[in-house]
Amino acid sequence: MQIISSVEEMQSYVTRLRGKGQLIGLAPTMGALHEGHLSLIDMIREKSDVVIVSIFVNPTQFGPNEDYDRYPRQMEADLAACEARGADIVFMPDREDILPPDFSTYIEENEYSQGLCGISRPGHFRGVATIVAILFNVCRPDFAVFGQKDAQQAAVLQKMVKDLYFPVEILVAPIVREGDGLAKSSRNRYLEVGERTDAVRLSQALNIGKDIVAHGNLSVDRIKAEVTHHLSQSRRIRIIYVEIVDKDTMKPEREVRPGQSLLTLAVWLDQTRLIDNMIL
Numbered sequence: 001m002q003i004i005s006s007v008e009e010m011q012s013y014v015t016r017l018r019g020k021g022q023l024i025g026l027a028p029t030m031g032a033l034h035e036g037h038l039s040l041i042d043m044i045r046e047k048s049d050v051v052i053v054s055i056f057v058n059p060t061q062f063g064p065n066e067d068y069d070r071y072p073r074q075m076e077a078d079l080a081a082c083e084a085r086g087a088d089i090v091f092m093p094d095r096e097d098i099l100p101p102d103f104s105t106y107i108e109e110n111e112y113s114q115g116l117c118g119i120s121r122p123g124h125f126r127g128v129a130t131i132v133a134i135l136f137n138v139c140r141p142d143f144a145v146f147g148q149k150d151a152q153q154a155a156v157l158q159k160m161v162k163d164l165y166f167p168v169e170i171l172v173a174p175i176v177r178e179g180d181g182l183a184k185s186s187r188n189r190y191l192e193v194g195e196r197t198d199a200v201r202l203s204q205a206l207n208i209g210k211d212i213v214a215h216g217n218l219s220v221d222r223i224k225a226e227v228t229h230h231l232s233q234s235r236r237i238r239i240i241y242v243e244i245v246d247k248d249t250m251k252p253e254r255e256v257r258p259g260q261s262l263l264t265l266a267v268w269l270d271q272t273r274l275i276d277n278m279i280l
């Protein structure tokens, strides 16, 4: 496994690979890797000759009062995990190379990014889209994989690729969960024991929504009310949003369309922001 931190070296490496006709897959991450990240490697491996995992804690996607400084960083463990899972290259650029002091160009998607996390995290998707565009230009992947865990992020990036004709195909990998249903997340390590117990309510609430649909009730209001009720049973949980949206555009649904509607939520669990979603 190659470890590359220089942008120039990465560019010349992929130029050589592309010259040999190799298909390149990219899995962008912010490190603190867990099984959810590693599943991205598996998915992209199926389509690519060379798998690149990028690790970059992107400062532009964190708000001023968010957790950029305390975001977990564990480079050695991440490199070992990538190697064990069969990544070919880990690209871990320096912050100054990606965002030099005179950096002044941003990418903004202005439809799918507007609701949901776009409301509570202003500027977040602009930061994500900008850095992903840079990673696409440097790594020139044929395929890039993102997790359904961050469904709105995947939707925004699909739209960016379509609108700007990036020559990349985006794959979306299913959510990997803990045994009790909690979606794996680098932020789960912030949870203390009691918080971890209550965190299971997120996936439980989504399953309640799914059950309502399975019983033939397609009412958005009814599902949102039941989900909200279940989350509110924990006094540690403060709801940021509970919404039912089209899974591709992130626009609110009037009525559930099974297979197309996404039940999605964000909460504060004490001081930790958690998100989860499920296709109904």
Ligand code: AMP
Residues within 6 Å of the ligand: 028, 029, 030, 031, 035, 036, 037, 039, 040, 145, 146, 147, 148, 149, 150, 173, 174, 175, 176, 177, 183, 184, 185, 186
């Ligand atoms: P992050 O390091 O949090 O930026 O995540 C990097 C990529 O891993 C994103 O595309 C996430 O959607 C994806 N990811 C994170 N957690 C999971 C999970 N539990 N299951 C599947 N993909 C995930």
